[in-house]
Amino acid sequence: MLFDSHAHLNSEKYANDLDEVVKRIEEASLSYVMDVGFDLESSVLAVGHAQKYPWCYAAVGCHPHDAKSMDENTMTMFKGLAKKPKVMAIGEIGLDYFYDRSEREEQRYWFRRQIQLALELKLPIIIHDRDAHGDVLSILKEEGAFATKVLMHCYSGSKEQAEQYVKLGATLSVAGPVTFKNAHKLVEVVQAISIEHLLVETDAPYLTPEPFRGKRNEPVFVKYTAEKLAEIKGILYEEVATKTAENAKRFFGIE
Ligand code: NI
Numbered sequence: 001m002l003f004d005s006h007a008h009l010n011s012e013k014y015a016n017d018l019d020e021v022v023k024r025i026e027e028a029s030l031s032y033v034m035d036v037g038f039d040l041e042s043s044v045l046a047v048g049h050a051q052k053y054p055w056c057y058a059a060v061g062c063h064p065h066d067a068k069s070m071d072e073n074t075m076t077m078f079k080g081l082a083k084k085p086k087v088m089a090i091g092e093i094g095l096d097y098f099y100d101r102s103e104r105e106e107q108r109y110w111f112r113r114q115i116q117l118a119l120e121l122k123l124p125i126i127i128h129d130r131d132a133h134g135d136v137l138s139i140l141k142e143e144g145a146f147a148t149k150v151l152m153h154c155y156s157g158s159k160e161q162a163e164q165y166v167k168l169g170a171t172l173s174v175a176g177p178v179t180f181k182n183a184h185k186l187v188e189v190v191q192a193i194s195i196e197h198l199l200v201e202t203d204a205p206y207l208t209p210e211p212f213r214g215k216r217n218e219p220v221f222v223k224y225t226a227e228k229l230a231e232i233k234g235i236l237y238e239e240v241a242t243k244t245a246e247n248a249k250r251f252f253g254i255e
Pocket of ligand 1: 006008
């Protein structure tokens with residue numbers, strides 16, 4: 001069993017060959033893929049994929065990059081989408097102070113609103129945090145987000161902060177960068193945090209792990225991240241695959 005807890009099959013990067021990507025997922029017996037929305041259109045696509053493929057589930061939400069596209073109307077549409085079958089989370093939402101593609105004030109406002117939506121609908125949230133560690137944590141606390149399940153997607157913070165998140169009840173998801181040569185900080189995180197609190201993901205089409213770094217990423221490559229976790233923790237690959245998949249199923253509430 002293997003669960004890619006974060007991919008964007010809804011990305012335009014798969015517009016021309018999604019069937020091939022799907023075929024490779026099915027041939028590799030990748031058990032589950034969470035297709036994660038980043039704006040309204042991609043969230044609609046994710047919900048469609050979840051309806052079409054038995055192994056696919058969806059998260060709906062607006063990425064901080066696209067905060068500038070948000071308004072009340074769109075928020076209402078997200079709420080409708082979130083109630084559809086196989087929609088298991090609100091995400092990805094959060095703050096991105098690295099690219100700053102939307103005004104920070106706007107990012108923070110729609111981040112809060114989407115946390116509130118998740119709490120209202122009792123859905124888990126998937127967090128994007130790039131160079132905004134302080135503000136993400138204070139907003140999560142202020143909004144009482146830890147009353148629902150919180151997933152720190154593509155975790156990139158320090159070991160100390162990882163431990164703090166786990167104490168608050170959050171789950172951390174590890175992506176392809178853990179396979180990179182300069183991944184010292186992330187390796188420390190994986191060493192320090194019990195496997196019970198970890199998931200694996202691709203964030204495909206981005207963040208392709210070694211040995212395919214530089215190519216377009218896709219969900220089947222999640223196994224390289226799981227292999228790296230096994231190596232770092234000194235346990236069997238099968239154990240990492242099974243445990244992280246069980247964690248993901250429990251996190252998202254998949255039977
Ligand atoms: Ni993503």
